[in-house]
Amino acid sequence: MSYLDLSIEEMHEAIINGKVTPEELVKESLQRAKEYQEEYNSFVTITEKEALDEVTKIDNNDSYLYGIPCAIKDNLSTKGILTTASSNILKDYVPCFDATVVSKLKESGSISIGKTVLDELAMGGTGTTGHTGIVRNPWNKERLIGGSSAGSCAAVASGIVPFAIGSDTGDSIRKPAIYGGIVGFKPTYGRISRYGLFPFACSLDHVGCFARSVKDIAYVVDAIKGHDEKDMTSLENDNVKYSDLLDGDVKGKKMFYIKEIMDINNYEGEVDKELEEVFKNFESVKEKCRELGMEVCEESIDIRLLKAIFSTYMTISCAEATSNNSNLTGIQFGPRGEGKNIEEIMFDARTKGFSELIKRRFVLGSYVLQKENQEKLFLNAGRIRRLIVDKFNELFEKYDAFILPGSSSIAPKFQSENIDKLSNRYLLLENHMAIGNFGGMPSITIPSGKIDNMPIGICITGKAKDDLNVLNIAYALENVLGCKGQIAGKENK
Amino acid sequence: MEYDVTIGLEVHCELKSTSKVFSPSPNTYSENPNTNISVIDLGFPGILPVVNKGVIKKALTVATALNCETPEYMIFDRKNYYYPDLPKGYQITQLHHPVGINGYLDVYVEDKVKRIYIHDTHLEEDTASLDHYDKYSLIDYNRCGVPLLETVTEPCMHSIDEALAFLESLKRLFLYTDVSDAKTELGQIRCDVNVSLAPKGSKELGVKVEMKNINSFYNVKMALESEIKRQTELLNNGMEIEMETRRYDEATMQTYRMRSKEEAIDYKYFIEPNIPPIKLSYELKNEVKEALPELAFSKITRYINEYGLSLVDAKTIAKDKNIATYYENIVNKGKDPKMVSNWVTTRVLGYLSKDEITISEFNFTEDKMIELLDFIESGKISTKQAKDIFYKCIEENKTPKKVVKESGMEQITDEEEIRKIVLEVLDENSDVAKDYNPEKGRMLDFFIGQTMKKSRGKANPGVATKVLKEELLKYTNQ
Incomplete structure (x- = not known):
């Protein structure tokens, strides 16, 4: 058993008691990163030199993250370190400033050992579209890890680092966390500054993190949250330490699940063994919740609203994305294109710089923003978003949170058949996590079991600014679900 | 069409x-x-x-x-x-x-x-x-x-x-x-x-x-x-x-x-x-509303209606907020708005444009202008003298008071002081004075000229004339 396989709390104690040094941890972490790189491809850049240099400079302080290695998604700006967003158009981009979350990690004494692969520009949920190749699931190399924060998830799930930073626009932290059998959390919109996060869709983008337990998540969030003068959407400080306040006392808490999503009859013709297992697992989770003294109730929501989540998400996110990435023209950023005039030069740079998938989203985003379509498509999507958020906020008057399965299956295989994106199974079970992005709500996924030795998990989402409550429910629940601290390929602790 | x-x-x-x-x-x-x-x-x-x-x-x-x-x-x-x-x-x-x-x-x-x-x-x-x-x-x-x-x-x-x-x-x-x-x-x-x-x-x-x-x-x-x-x-x-x-x-x-x-x-x-x-x-x-200054349009209108300025003059003054402030500060000290307007639109703006400076760089401050206008109003200096004093003040960066004093330009308006000069003049020209005939204007002009000369131009001509007439009468009656 290596110290690197322990929880952050245990690692911290080992450092304080002199059983292990930050340098030893960082070296082992780097060692694993390099060793697993060919197999899983978690990293765009392993920053060995910088990490070994940094670890000699850090001051021992009160932070639990002092000397703890971590990994950072490659769409967070890191001063002097290549930051590509896993896109060809930024393949040589070296930022001159740190994202706020990166500065805060440095202040905490955590050592980043590398920048992790994502789906190009954070658009995508498979971890297969980054410019440096696909990311594999450490539980099974034949399967994907999900995305877009693919490398960050794989790095934690495979035991390279105890935590990693990601970003979540629809479910880009939480979905891979489910497939990787670890904890994924995005707090309330504005809790963590977005300054320095390459924007995908500003109104939906969240910075968040992966770890192998809820307590570890709390330590990380404590270090990186807080008001930022550079981000007008950032919240005022809540002046609490989540890690201090997790007590697992959830007696009397009320959660709901959505009838329309958990009604197996809604999936006629789409039910397979995995879906049945997912449902069975969810039943047992509900039971465990009740054993912990929580109430879990069924609530009904207009199925049309639920089925509209995916298209609403696509409409809004593509629209914002096409605008957000308009700086990548090869004039200021990206390889200079060729052409007779400025339009041709930009056209060429963007044609070569983005993959087909990205271009498709830009076209879609551009289409919904066009004068003649905007009212019907973009603005209506905003209205549906409002309706959905209002509905959930109404329910939050009665409930502390809602709970649902994080996916309808285990991580899919790379060569699996194309998913029918109009099926109920896809629309209802695979997209509900975006509700948390629509309303900026704190949302966490924790592993809740396995099917064929592949992890599955559940998602708990609470009302905006109620981060601690969501963390505490997850904290209580993970203690009884038996998946806490798991690392792919290693025995559960 | x-x-x-x-x-x-x-x-x-x-x-x-x-x-x-x-x-x-x-x-x-x-x-x-x-x-x-x-x-x-x-x-x-x-x-x-x-x-x-x-x-x-x-x-x-x-x-x-x-x-x-x-x-x-x-x-x-x-x-x-x-x-x-x-x-x-x-x-x-x-x-x-x-x-x-x-x-x-x-x-x-x-x-x-x-x-x-x-x-x-x-x-x-x-x-x-x-x-x-x-x-x-x-x-x-x-x-x-x-x-x-x-x-x-x-x-x-x-x-x-x-x-x-x-x-x-x-x-x-x-x-x-x-x-x-x-x-x-x-x-x-x-x-x-x-x-x-x-x-x-x-x-x-x-x-x-x-x-x-x-x-x-x-x-x-x-x-x-x-x-x-x-x-x-x-x-x-x-x-x-x-x-x-x-x-x-x-x-x-x-x-x-x-x-x-x-x-x-x-x-x-x-x-x-x-x-x-x-x-x-x-x-x-x-x-924001409270802090809003009076704008040019309102000033122009007010200058025309309250001060009786011409549209052209009102526009000229209101064109620059600082000029308008300069103007108003002087008027608010009780000076005649039209007279101030004349000074500002001709002398002041003329000087500013000649020297290509702004009013804030201009050393002939509102206080100096008020002093100068005081001298004119009290009859101590003539309008012609005032113009000379204006330029002298600017060039030497002095107050009108100082310039007037230094150059001894201040008029003598005191009757008794003038009377002393007049008597001296009459004594020096007693022969002519004895023959004084009020019907002959040229004789009076002669004495006024002598009085002005003796006072080095400072005697107020009005007062001098009045005193001369009185004293000449006494002379001839002797």
Whole structure:
């Protein structure tokens, strides 16, 4: 058993008691990163030199993250370190400033050992579209890890680092966390500054993190949250330490699940063994919740609203994305294109710089923003978003949170058949996590079991600014679900 | 055939502020390209805008001065287009909820008052400036993110004079409210001009042609002249005007097509997600309103009605807020408004323009002017003397009191003092005095001349005449 396989709390104690040094941890972490790189491809850049240099400079302080290695998604700006967003158009981009979350990690004494692969520009949920190749699931190399924060998830799930930073626009932290059998959390919109996060869709983008337990998540969030003068959407400080306040006392808490999503009859013709297992697992989770003294109730929501989540998400996110990435023209950023005039030069740079998938989203985003379509498509999507958020906020008057399965299956295989994106199974079970992005709500996924030795998990989402409550429910629940601290390929602790 | 001309203006004004509208970079004019910049101005991946609160107040000040309705919240939109002067690929501006809507500005066009209706005024960020050369272009990002206030009028002006009067008045408003240096030569004011022609008396407007980015009021005039001529000729030849955007070329003084209506860009506006709505509180709006200075139009009107000034003089004084303040401070000390106006519009402004200095650099302060006017009013110096003293005061940087004293210019008005001089004169010329005949005016003139000479010109001629008459009578009666 290596110290690197322990929880952050245990690692911290080992450092304080002199059983292990930050340098030893960082070296082992780097060692694993390099060793697993060919197999899983978690990293765009392993920053060995910088990490070994940094670890000699850090001051021992009160932070639990002092000397703890971590990994950072490659769409967070890191001063002097290549930051590509896993896109060809930024393949040589070296930022001159740190994202706020990166500065805060440095202040905490955590050592980043590398920048992790994502789906190009954070658009995508498979971890297969980054410019440096696909990311594999450490539980099974034949399967994907999900995305877009693919490398960050794989790095934690495979035991390279105890935590990693990601970003979540629809479910880009939480979905891979489910497939990787670890904890994924995005707090309330504005809790963590977005300054320095390459924007995908500003109104939906969240910075968040992966770890192998809820307590570890709390330590990380404590270090990186807080008001930022550079981000007008950032919240005022809540002046609490989540890690201090997790007590697992959830007696009397009320959660709901959505009838329309958990009604197996809604999936006629789409039910397979995995879906049945997912449902069975969810039943047992509900039971465990009740054993912990929580109430879990069924609530009904207009199925049309639920089925509209995916298209609403696509409409809004593509629209914002096409605008957000308009700086990548090869004039200021990206390889200079060729052409007779400025339009041709930009056209060429963007044609070569983005993959087909990205271009498709830009076209879609551009289409919904066009004068003649905007009212019907973009603005209506905003209205549906409002309706959905209002509905959930109404329910939050009665409930502390809602709970649902994080996916309808285990991580899919790379060569699996194309998913029918109009099926109920896809629309209802695979997209509900975006509700948390629509309303900026704190949302966490924790592993809740396995099917064929592949992890599955559940998602708990609470009302905006109620981060601690969501963390505490997850904290209580993970203690009884038996998946806490798991690392792919290693025995559960 | 005769046509009704209709003109609408879009006036961009760079606001002054210590930092830019969405970034902490300094907002100062610099000749050195790319020195006042930051990652935010350059649109680096991951940057976020932070709104400059001081700039919001300035925008609100203009909106209030333009009698606009102001919104409850300040909300920004994105205007999306690809061009190298726009590093983010979008400009943060205000489309849906401008800082001011439905306003007006009253202006004097010749001697008539014309109300110019304001469609809206909105806050946005300026773009980079480009220098085009034969084979390449250079980009200077210094201007990127400089706060820009765009004021859009309704198509409500019907002559070039009206358009120019509005532009001058608006520029005055920017200077009076101290939101901008408003220097067209530094590109701090730039205009888009819309013009259409319709048959005289027609109820409907003609086809609108827009001329973009005109950099001086003179060029607005030239562009309008050229464009009105072009459209008139087209219409007279039975041709149709095409809705299009044109650019004015200074060298040829002609307008040229940039793009037609079909080629018009769809800017795909949407609400800027990175800036939450900013509440414009009642307190803030009130503060802005209270702090608003009296504007030029109101001053001109007041000078005419209360002070009896001519329109020309009133306009001349109100043209510069600091001149107006100078003028009013003197009038408020009880000096005759017309007399002060004469001094200000002729001597003061004449001197300022000759020396190319501003009133704040002028050493003949309000207090000095008041002193000088006191001397004139009390009859201690003549108007002619006052002019000499004025220039002497300026050149030697002295107070009128000092100059008057030093040069001994002060008139003697005291009867008894003059009487002493008169008696001396009479004694010295006793023969002539004895023959004094009141019927012969020339004799009196002689004595006045002698008295003035003896007093070195300081004796007040009126008093001297009176005393001389008295003493001469006594003399002849002896």
